[in-house]
Amino acid sequence: MRIPAMVNAHSHAFQIELRGVGERAHPDDDFWAWRTEMYRLAGKHDPDAMHAVGKRCYQEMADAGYGAVGEFHYVHHQPDGRPYGERNAMAIALAEAALSVGLEIVLLPAAYHRAGPGVPPSQGQLRFCDPNVETFIERVDELRVWASGREGVHVGVAVHSVRAVPASWIEAVAAYAERHELARHVHACEQRRELAECLDEHGCTPIELLERCGFLGPRASVVHGIHVSESDIALLASSGTIVVACPTTEGNLGDGYQPALAYRDAGVRYALGSDSQVRIDPFEEVRELETGARREGETRYALLAATDGKLWERLVEGGRASLGLTAPAPEIEIGLEGPDMAGIAPDDVPYALATCASASVVLAPVRAR
Numbered sequence: 001m002r003i004p005a006m007v008n009a010h011s012h013a014f015q016i017e018l019r020g021v022g023e024r025a026h027p028d029d030d031f032w033a034w035r036t037e038m039y040r041l042a043g044k045h046d047p048d049a050m051h052a053v054g055k056r057c058y059q060e061m062a063d064a065g066y067g068a069v070g071e072f073h074y075v076h077h078q079p080d081g082r083p084y085g086e087r088n089a090m091a092i093a094l095a096e097a098a099l100s101v102g103l104e105i106v107l108l109p110a111a112y113h114r115a116g117p118g119v120p121p122s123q124g125q126l127r128f129c130d131p132n133v134e135t136f137i138e139r140v141d142e143l144r145v146w147a148s149g150r151e152g153v154h155v156g157v158a159v160h161s162v163r164a165v166p167a168s169w170i171e172a173v174a175a176y177a178e179r180h181e182l183a184r185h186v187h188a189c190e191q192r193r194e195l196a197e198c199l200d201e202h203g204c205t206p207i208e209l210l211e212r213c214g215f216l217g218p219r220a221s222v223v224h225g226i227h228v229s230e231s232d233i234a235l236l237a238s239s240g241t242i243v244v245a246c247p248t249t250e251g252n253l254g255d256g257y258q259p260a261l262a263y264r265d266a267g268v269r270y271a272l273g274s275d276s277q278v279r280i281d282p283f284e285e286v287r288e289l290e291t292g293a294r295r296e297g298e299t300r301y302a303l304l305a306a307t308d309g310k311l312w313e314r315l316v317e318g319g320r321a322s323l324g325l326t327a328p329a330p331e332i333e334i335g336l337e338g339p340d341m342a343g344i345a346p347d348d349v350p351y352a353l354a355t356c357a358s359a360s361v362v363l364a365p366v367r368a369r
């Protein structure tokens with residue numbers, strides 16, 4: 001049977017190389033120790049290496065049932081921070097990798113400026129950073145020119161996080177995105193330390209800061225949105241902002257989990273991302289999201305029940321809205337004869353897709369309608 005291809009609304013392709021090596025944890029290991037390892041990896045890549053790892057990663061995504069990817073891209077420059085001759089060489093390498101495997105891509109170049117409030121970038125962060133927001137926006141403009149007329153490539157824009165840029169940058173990126181009707185993404189509320197730093201610098205939560213800077217809205221996506229208050233949830237709901245959950249990554253990194261039932265009750269739209277690529281399997285992400293919500297509420301009436309079995313479709317719609325994709329989703333062919341799905345009655349298939357299936361059910365990846 002055919003179902004719409006899932007949208008991978010949040011990816012860092014190169015992080016696929018952290019599989020295994022990123023798991024050598026010690027007792028005081030946390031997200032920040034993992035990040036140091038990730039920086040070491042990010043430091044190794046040039047455009048050719050980025051193209052190669054992108055191709056490997058995107059092929060796995062297409063085979064697993066994803067039909068489009070939003071690449072949240074921040075490894076912009078040479079390791080010492082100097083731009084490449086072609087300032088978008090790394091982003092272009094990733095776009096060409098996605099096209100070579102037939103996966104639609106939305107590049108989300110991310111603004112990055114500092115290690116934290118008042119702290120200049122560390123050595124490992126130099127290649128992510130721009131000296132000012134005007135330089136960053138100029139480069140996004142150039143990338144949009146490069147992408148225009150190239151079928152299957154789109155450009156949005158991102159702010160890496162509220163800790164990586166000052167508020168004036170968030171305002172400038174939001175205004176730019178609004179002016180050009182671009183999808184805009186930001187990592188927020190993934191780790192508690194980020195909340196403490198934001199409170200210290202701005203006197204509010206990251207979601208309140210994003211609202212104040214004009215960043216939230218129907219074209220905006222907040223990636224993670226884990227450590228949020230009730231008023232944060234109300235702001236996300238009233239602004240129409242999408243929350244991108246990355247359940248396998250968030251579990252792997254020990255980030256925590258979204259208050260999925262509160263988001264459900266507030267009517268917040270959801271999308272999914274494979275983020276660190278610890279797993280590339282949209283069926284597993286859907287199941288983790290649903291199972292996490294059931295654990296949280298100690299209930300079996302979670303997201304799947306609330307969508308009348310249409311959780312997969314709602315997440316596809318959320319993902320396409322998150323990436324600003326307006327065309328109908330392409331379809332994938334799935335098989336019902338393998339071990340995951342054998343013996344399931346046709347009426348129960350939508351429920352099984354969200355609870356029992358894995359990427360092994362995909363017989364044929366994306367096919368345009």
Ligand SMILES: [Zn+2]
Pocket residue numbers: 010012072187223275276
């Ligand atoms: Zn991320």
